[in-house]
Amino acid sequence: SQTIHQWPATLVQPVGSPLSLECTVEGTSNPNLYWYRQAAGRGLQLLFYSVGIGQISSEVPQNLSASRPQDRQFILSSKKLLLSDSGFYLCAHRDPGDYEQYFGPGTRLTVT
Amino acid sequence: GEDVEQSLFLSVREGDSSVINCTYTDSSSTYLYWYKQEPGAGLQLLTYIFSNMDMKQDQRLTVLLNKKDKHLSLRIADTQTGDSAIYFCAEALGGQNFVFGPGTRLSVLP
Numbered sequence: 561s562q563t564i565h566q567w568p569a570t571l572v573q574p575v576g577s578p579l580s581l582e583c584t585v586e587g588t589s590n591p592n593l594y595w596y597r598q599a600a601g602r603g604l605q606l607l608f609y610s611v612g613i614g615q616i617s618s619e620v621p622q623n624l625s626a627s628r629p630q631d632r633q634f635i636l637s638s639k640k641l642l643l644s645d646s647g648f649y650l651c652a653h654r655d656p657g658d659y660e661q662y663f664g665p666g667t668r669l670t671v672t
Numbered sequence: 673g674e675d676v677e678q679s680l681f682l683s684v685r686e687g688d689s690s691v692i693n694c695t696y697t698d699s700s701s702t703y704l705y706w707y708k709q710e711p712g713a714g715l716q717l718l719t720y721i722f723s724n725m726d727m728k729q730d731q732r733l734t735v736l737l738n739k740k741d742k743h744l745s746l747r748i749a750d751t752q753t754g755d756s757a758i759y760f761c762a763e764a765l766g767g768q769n770f771v772f773g774p775g776t777r778l779s780v781l782p
Contacts, residue, residue, distance in 0.1 A: 566714075594770075603760065603774035604715075650714055659703045659722075661762075661770055663714040 562587040566651050566664040574672055579624075579638040581667050583651030586632065591653040593634040594661070595626055598648040610634060611656075646671045676773035678761055683779045690748040692776045694761030697742060701763040704737060706746045709758045709775070718746070718759075748778075756780045 563586040573579060585591055592611050596604040606619045608626035616626050623642050627635045634651060651664040675697045684690045696704070701723055707715040721728045721735045721744075728735045734747040748755055761773040 596772075604772040606770065652715075659720065659764060660717055661705075661764075662717060663707075665714045666712075668712070 562653070562655075562662060564651060564653055564662060564664040566649075566667050568667060569665065570668045570670075572670045572672060573641050575643055576640050579636070579641050579645070579669070581636040581649055581651075581669070583634040583636075583664055584632055585634075585653045588632070588653065588655055590631060591655055593628065594652040594654070595634065595636050596650040596652065598650060598666075600647070604650065608636070641671045643671050645669065676761055676763055676771050678759075678773040678776045680774060681777050681779070683781060684751050685781050686751060686753060688751055690746075690751045690755065690778055690780075692746045692748075692759050692761075692778065694744040694746075694773055695742055696744065696761070696763045696771075696773075698763060698765055698771075699739075699742065701765060703764040704735075704744050705760075705762040705764070705770075706733075706735065706744075707760040707762060707772075709760065711757075715760060751778075751780050753780045753782065 565584050594609045595607045597607055598604050608618055610616050610628045613628055624638050649667045652661050654661040677695045703720050705720040706718045708718050709715045719730050719733055721737050732749045736745045758775040758777050760775045763771050
């Protein structure tokens with residue numbers, strides 16, 4: 561069965577500090593991977609998606625970047641965090657040709 | 673354009689049925705989904721319906737799709753306190769694009 565992990569689960573970082581959030585998927589090959597942000601009390605905003613190693617598409621211009629160094633690893637980064645980067649970050653995966661998207665447990669980021 | 677809308681809040685009494693509604697704008701949607709998010713957790717896929725279907729039933733869940741009006745609903749029969757959560761409607765467009773609604777917070781009152 562497929563499993564998706566995210567860490568850390570929670571993170572408190574000061575403004576201007578760097579960020580690295582990691583997502584890994586088990587039990588699948590060549591998945592499509594996604595990063596979403598959920599601001600407090602709001603819906604999901606798609607930030608990045610990847611269809612393969614080294615292939616990243618950005619949906620919105622922002623302070624964040626993503627990388628996919630391995631087939632089942634997706635990393636969300638920032639060089640300098642802003643207060644507005646606070647939120648709940650969700651990683652998701654979908655098998656090519658499948659119509660179901662599965663989510664990880666999320667990382668709650670608070671920028672102070 | 674792509675836009676998915678939902679009411680933000682719904683309260684029901686335990687044992688009653690809940691109906692969560694969603695409207696979408698893109699007629700090219702292939703699949704439509706309902707996700708459940710419990711506090712502090714990720715999203716759990718509840719059910720989905722292909723765009724050429726009108727209805728799908730899965731235990732206490734019934735999904736109705738009116739493609740002409742671009743309206744999707746989720747009915748939860750015999751609502752329990754454990755059903756309290758935020759429910760997201762989402763549509764899958766071509767390619768990689770999943771568009772989510774803002775979520776409906778369901779509160780189940782004893």
